[in-house]
């Protein structure tokens with residue numbers, strides 16, 4: 393194979409919350425880089441995974457869900473998504489086979505039609521419904537917009553995932569690999585650590601605290617070589633909520649819930665980093681941080 397036939401570039405996935413974007417990306421990249429959940433709206437930051445084969449390299453950017461904006465945060469998220477659209481070579485628009493095409497999908501269809509990149513409509517979760525239903529859904533999806541391709545897949549049952557990769561790769565420009573082999577994600581470590589803490593804090597209380605939590609990693613301290621008896625990485629993190637009542641929810645009765653959050657987050661972080669971690673977690677109320685541009689900036693949005 394000559395160098396000129398090698399293709400490389402970027403892809404992102406959009407779709408309503410809970411349509412299976414994270415699961416699909418994990419199926420494509422083969423490692424858990426995005427944080428999965430059975431509840432909507434857990435993915436907020438772009439997380440990249442890199443799929444490398446002999447003839448191509450596909451860099452997958454997991455975008456936050458597109459939302460019809462209600463708050464400033466909602467608008468920022470959408471700006472982020474549009475920014476992502478302008479940086480990728482192909483967009484995958486996910487529509488789950490087990491749900492009818494609805495107004496939310498029509499809204500996203502209009503948004504993606506403005507992007508310069510070709511859009512591949514991906515019918516996800518085909519394992520969840522009958523063949524007839526898949527066929528019906530494919531028809532509805534084909535009438536929704538002008539797609540470069542339509543591919544039905546199941547991430548969980550590994551149906552047509554390879555075909556989807558072929559289709560996505562077809563839309564990439566010719567070029568050499570962008571990342572060295574074996575490098576799966578270029579998300580900075582502290583961002584992934586913050587996501588694990590946020591995920592642990594949201595566990596079981598998502599309905600009460602949908603978008604109201606932000607986590608900032610203040611320090612990751614290596615043990616002092618002279619003093620330390622154990623090789624433990626010390627992580628100081630600040631968890632922001634919007635109201636005192638939310639702080640109460642996170643902390644729980646007598647601090648019991650916060651303890652659990654800390655323990656669960658630490659477990660995930662230790663798995664991620666492959667080493668022992670001491671997690672120092674504090675909660676602060678930052679009033680209406682979602683609506684305050686200054687605070688949003690400070691929290692990394």
Ligand SMILES: Nc1nc2c(ncn2[C@@H]2O[C@H](COP(=O)(O)OP(=O)(O)OP(=O)(O)O)[C@@H](O)[C@H]2O)c(=O)[nH]1
Pocket residue numbers: 407408409410411412413414415416428429430431432433434435456457516517518519520545546547548549
């Ligand atoms: N049956 C079936 N379920 C799936 C499939 N892919 C994802 N799911 C389920 O759908 C739910 C949502 O999947 P996610 O991957 O978290 O969805 P998402 O679009 O990333 O969600 P947000 O982060 O909220 O935007 C989870 O419960 C998954 O297990 C699939 O191929 N088949």
